Amino acid sequence: MKFSILHKLKNKLILIFLIISLVANTFFICFYFLNFKKLKTNQFEKALVVEVIDGDTIILEDGRHIRYLGIDTPELNDSWGIESTNRNKELVEGKVVELQKGDRDIDEYNRYLRYVYVDGVFVNAELIAEGFAVSFIFDPLDKYSQVLVQLEQYAKLKKVGIWK
Numbered sequence: 001m002k003f004s005i006l007h008k009l010k011n012k013l014i015l016i017f018l019i020i021s022l023v024a025n026t027f028f029i030c031f032y033f034l035n036f037k038k039l040k041t042n043q044f045e046k047a048l049v050v051e052v053i054d055g056d057t058i059i060l061e062d063g064r065h066i067r068y069l070g071i072d073t074p075e076l077n078d079s080w081g082i083e084s085t086n087r088n089k090e091l092v093e094g095k096v097v098e099l100q101k102g103d104r105d106i107d108e109y110n111r112y113l114r115y116v117y118v119d120g121v122f123v124n125a126e127l128i129a130e131g132f133a134v135s136f137i138f139d140p141l142d143k144y145s146q147v148l149v150q151l152e153q154y155a156k157l158k159k160v161g162i163w164k
Helices: 004-041 081-092 121-128 145-158
Strands: 044-054 056-062 064-067 097-107 112-118
Touching: 044 081, 056 081, 064 121, 081 112, 112 121, 121 145
Parallel strands: 064 112
Antiparallel strands: 044 056, 044 097, 056 064, 097 112
């Protein structure tokens, strides 16, 4: 009798241990893949800019259209549109840039949405800080949204660019 009670208890403990191990491993695997996905989105891709369309859109050597994430510049026919486009040209045209994905990959016009860097300069942020762009946030939890909003406030206080 004692043997069967001990044997049943032992089997229950083994079963509980297996269930706990299975749950723990499942959480570990999910956590690993979620973090791996985040690591992949923080990777940078290098590409050559062959054309600047306007203040926040470029074309790469491979033909992809890139729309800068987190910002919006005036259209070419609007006030400051030509100035924003020219500043973007000064920063990136004919140069190899580094592109970083955000939370959104492609917009409704099939343009790739990216944060853009050139020669150590965060282009999206630079255009806002210099008053050539405003912050345009889709997701307030995106990695740079708060920085871009604060840079817009800085440009307004300094009365630069579109804020003159």
